[in-house]
Amino acid sequence: MIVSKQIxxxxxVLVVDDQEINRDALGIILEExxxxxxxxxxxxALDMIRENANDLSIVMLDLMMPVMNGFEVLEVxxxxxxxxxxxxxxxxxxxxxxxxxxxxxxxxxxxxxFDVHEVILARVxxxxxxxxxxxxxxxxxxxxxxxxYSRNFFFEYANRLYTYHPELKLDAIVINIEQxxxxxxxxxxxxxxxxxxxxxxxxxxxxxxxxxxxxxxxSDRFGIYCVHHDDYTPLLExxxxxxxxxxxxxxIGLRMGxxxxxxxxxxxxxxxxxxxxxxxxxxxxxxxxxxxNDDMGARDHLNRMLLNDLHxxxxxxxxxxxxxxxxxxxxxPPRLCSAEALIRWNHPELGLILPATFIPLFEGNGLIGLIDxxxxxxxxxxxxxWKKKYGISFPVSVNVSRPDVFDLTFTEKLKRLINDNxxxxxxxxxxxxxxxxxxxxxxxxxxxxxxxxTGFEIEMDDxxxxxxxxxxxxxxxxxxxxMDMKFIRNIEKSExxxxxxxxxxxxxxxxxxxxxxxxxxxEGQMRLLRNAGCDMVQGFYFSRPLPAEDFExxxxxEITEERK
Ligand code: C2E
Ligand code: MG
Ligand code: MG
Numbered sequence: 001m002i003v004s005k006q007i008x009x010x011x012x013v014l015v016v017d018d019q020e021i022n023r024d025a026l027g028i029i030l031e032e033x034x035x036x037x038x039x040x041x042x043x044x045a046l047d048m049i050r051e052n053a054n055d056l057s058i059v060m061l062d063l064m065m066p067v068m069n070g071f072e073v074l075e076v077x078x079x080x081x082x083x084x085x086x087x088x089x090x091x092x093x094x095x096x097x098x099x100x101x102x103x104x105x106x107x108x109x110x111x112x113x114f115d116v117h118e119v120i121l122a123r124v125x126x127x128x129x130x131x132x133x134x135x136x137x138x139x140x141x142x143x144x145x146x147x148x149y150s151r152n153f154f155f156e157y158a159n160r161l162y163t164y165h166p167e168l169k170l171d172a173i174v175i176n177i178e179q180x181x182x183x184x185x186x187x188x189x190x191x192x193x194x195x196x197x198x199x200x201x202x203x204x205x206x207x208x209x210x211x212x213x214x215x216x217x218x219s220d221r222f223g224i225y226c227v228h229h230d231d232y233t234p235l236l237e238x239x240x241x242x243x244x245x246x247x248x249x250x251x252i253g254l255r256m257g258x259x260x261x262x263x264x265x266x267x268x269x270x271x272x273x274x275x276x277x278x279x280x281x282x283x284x285x286x287x288x289x290x291x292x293n294d295d296m297g298a299r300d301h302l303n304r305m306l307l308n309d310l311h312x313x314x315x316x317x318x319x320x321x322x323x324x325x326x327x328x329x330x331x332x333p334p335r336l337c338s339a340e341a342l343i344r345w346n347h348p349e350l351g352l353i354l355p356a357t358f359i360p361l362f363e364g365n366g367l368i369g370l371i372d373x374x375x376x377x378x379x380x381x382x383x384x385x386w387k388k389k390y391g392i393s394f395p396v397s398v399n400v401s402r403p404d405v406f407d408l409t410f411t412e413k414l415k416r417l418i419n420d421n422x423x424x425x426x427x428x429x430x431x432x433x434x435x436x437x438x439x440x441x442x443x444x445x446x447x448x449x450x451x452x453x454t455g456f457e458i459e460m461d462d463x464x465x466x467x468x469x470x471x472x473x474x475x476x477x478x479x480x481x482x483m484d485m486k487f488i489r490n491i492e493k494s495e496x497x498x499x500x501x502x503x504x505x506x507x508x509x510x511x512x513x514x515x516x517x518x519x520x521x522x523e524g525q526m527r528l529l530r531n532a533g534c535d536m537v538q539g540f541y542f543s544r545p546l547p548a549e550d551f552e553x554x555x556x557x558e559i560t561e562e563r564k
Pocket of ligand 3: 395462482518
């Protein structure tokens with residue numbers, strides 16, 4: 001053995017290879033800096049590792065060997081408390097074997113025939129440094145529940161693949177569960193854990209056929225770094241099928257963001273982009289997969305800003321409630337009878353922001369509850385004020401989003417709202433968007449029925465915008481149906497749309513449900529609707545949504561009209 005140049009005791013390296021020529025080649029490179037011992041098969045290697053467990057800095061392990069191969073050695077090492085933290089660099093001539101070895105816990109790999117000396121020394125040095133720096137890279141760094149890699153290990157590993165294996169051209173994928181907090185809330189944590197576990201399992205099945213690695217980033221976010229696929233729909237479908245197999249009663253949605261490989265983009269940025277794409281899916285249930293494009297960077301930046309600023313916006317009263325009137329058009333002249341509360345965010349830097357920009361974002365992350373609570377309180381207070389000031393009630397409808405319904409305190413909260421403001425249940429109406437009805441119909445119907453028994457009126461919002469069929473409304477406990485704008489838009493030009501509107505009105509009449517047409521902008525549309533028997537209209541034709549003080553002018557005008 002060549003005496004080491006180092007003054008301190010040299011670190012101990014074990015080289016395991018069945019070919020003498022390889023052992024010699026590595027020895028020449030390593031003995032300059034390390035104290036090297038040798039084994040010629042897996043069995044011999046394990047004996048030496050056991051014996052030197054406390055002193056060994058690294059094992060250089062050939063994979064293809066007689067008696068006991070490298071994979072078997074890795075397996076034994078990773079299952080042994082004394083050996084599992086000793087880093088292993090595998091020596092291989094075969095691409096596929098490398099990934100498998102890494103998945104089994106190897107820290108790095110060196111390809112045969114051996115690279116340039118400096119490269120080998122640098123890589124050995126780095127791995128030793130990493131392991132001594134307590135940044136132990138071991139297969140044990142997995143997430144308890146899903147058995148996928150932990151975030152830190154995943155990125156460590158991904159960086160390594162990126163640096164040493166650029167030819168793999170890996171895509172980044174982020175998967176997120178829709179409304180995971182509601183799923184947990186309604187079905188219990190155990191159920192939620194089961195969902196996470198199954199996703200982990202299915203991702204592993206996927207990685208069986210496609211080279212790559214995966215992790216759980218945090219509660220319900222998963223990452224996959226894998227060789228390029230043109231289309232990840234089959235993976236998403238398999239995941240959906242698996243998680244929706246748990247229970248027929250609970251419908252679970254997933255969204256997926258994809259950042260396809262691009263030269264020179266590091267894993268961390270690849271995953272930032274995939275996350276941005278994933279968050280764009282929010283609110284778009286028809287297209288649960290989004291592939292990153294450069295506009296999303298800007299949108300992602302905006303989302304982060306909004307997330308950051310929400311609490312402050314509530315504290316500083318930057319959220320304003322506008323009121324858009326609903327008119328009864330069967331009266332002549334049409335009569336103002338109620339309003340819808342619509343939120344606007346007056347952001348100090350961005351100016352006035354409409355709900356479409358931020359509601360879907362907050363619906364996806366559990367913060368929507370904060371906003372809706374705020375709106376409900378403001379609206380209820382406003383109704384109480386008007387009741388006192390004018391002596392009559394102008395009921396206000398508030399929007400209820402999907403996650404609100406799954407909040408177990410939902411009904412109680414609303415009851416308290418009414419009682420605290422000394423209102424009648426009829427003074428605050430609840431608009432629930434049509435798409436919520438298709439999610440978890442049984443649960444929703446139960447909640448709605450109990451609200452109606454209490455005395456609340458329920459309006460089905462955006463009817464016709466989603467999947468629900470006409471016959472579905474017959475089984476839904478609702479008081480009011482709000483016909484989506486898309487039916488109204490072309491009503492003057494399109495015979496088909498007119499017929500559709502008439503059909504909806506007929507069914508609603510039969511079911512004894514009031515119909516509000518949304519998005520009415522012209523007198524022509526209003527007349528057609530009136531003649532067809534539509535009860536109420538909301539739209540720019542009568543008024544845009546207004547701040548409370550402007551809405552008061554409408555109330556005052558209405559009162560003067562009535563006195564005439
Ligand atoms: P929505 O509940 O269906 O509300 C009606 C939307 O149609 C409002 O948009 C309103 O300004 C718009 N609109 C009314 N008349 C016309 C018209 O004649 N023409 C056109 N083109 N548009 C008209 P806005 O205020 O931007 O709100 C969009 C959506 O955001 C709402 O749809 C609702 O789903 C949601 N939203 C608004 N405020 C809240 C809130 O406080 N909480 C929750 N969860 N969602 C809210
Ligand atoms: Mg609404
Ligand atoms: Mg609507």
